[in-house]
Amino acid sequence: MITLYDADRCPYCARVRIVLAEKGIGYETVVVDLDDRPAWIYEKNPLGRVPVLEEEAFVLPESAVINEYLEERYPEPPLWPADPAERAEGRLLVERFDSFSRPYYALRRGEDDARDRLDDQLALLDDRLGGRPYLTGREFGLADVAYLPWILRAESSLGVDLDNHPSLAEWVERAAERPSVSAERALLAAL
Ligand SMILES: N[C@@H](CCC(=O)N[C@@H](CS)C(=O)NCC(=O)O)C(=O)O
Numbered sequence: 221m222i223t224l225y226d227a228d229r230c231p232y233c234a235r236v237r238i239v240l241a242e243k244g245i246g247y248e249t250v251v252v253d254l255d256d257r258p259a260w261i262y263e264k265n266p267l268g269r270v271p272v273l274e275e276e277a278f279v280l281p282e283s284a285v286i287n288e289y290l291e292e293r294y295p296e297p298p299l300w301p302a303d304p305a306e307r308a309e310g311r312l313l314v315e316r317f318d319s320f321s322r323p324y325y326a327l328r329r330g331e332d333d334a335r336d337r338l339d340d341q342l343a344l345l346d347d348r349l350g351g352r353p354y355l356t357g358r359e360f361g362l363a364d365v366a367y368l369p370w371i372l373r374a375e376s377s378l379g380v381d382l383d384n385h386p387s388l389a390e391w392v393e394r395a396a397e398r399p400s401v402s403a404e405r406a407l408l409a410a411l
Pocket of ligand 1: 227229230231232233254267268269270271281282283284
């Protein structure tokens with residue numbers, strides 16, 4: 221049995237929830253209160269952060285690493301393309317996620333010019349989606365999963381409007397047709 225140490229509002233946890241749902245993997249959830257973290261979470265992850273995935277005696281933190289683990293351990297349906305070059309491009313997006321998240325969190329902190337900096341990042345994603353339906357390539361996959369939780373939150377709680385980024389806006393709606401992603405939208409609406 222898999223256990224996910226989880227928090228509803230955590231976008232990193234959302235990455236893992238989406239992959240578990242896409243692959244139809246059953247799991248139980250232990251909700252961690254991020255405002256009053258239990259001491260035992262540091263035994264699971266010395267950084268004290270969620271998500272953490274536990275499968276039998278195996279304990280793994282870090283959302284991108286967890287998702288790579290799930291992809292290898294439960295290969296169906298695949299969430300990386302078969303083509304090595306396409307796969308590498310998707311991994312590059314995950315690797316460079318901080319370029320996107322820095323202005324996102326700066327905007328959450330209310331920093332000057334953060335909205336413009338985030339908009340520049342949204343424009344880069346929009347450009348990439350001009351030529352393909354998904355960030356991962358021809359099919360939905362782990363690069364999409366890496367970014368979607370923040371885009372959904374940017375729309376729902378930071379007042380970010382995707383009207384100037386039509387390919388990105390279409391991508392969100394395309395992704396939201398998937399139960400794994402619509403569940404995340406529903407969860408955010410209920411927070
Ligand atoms: N790099 C980690 C980041 C996880 C993370 O920052 N989680 C947040 C909640 S969204 C957390 O646990 N924050 C508590 C803290 O930073 O002390 C990942 O990808 O899993």
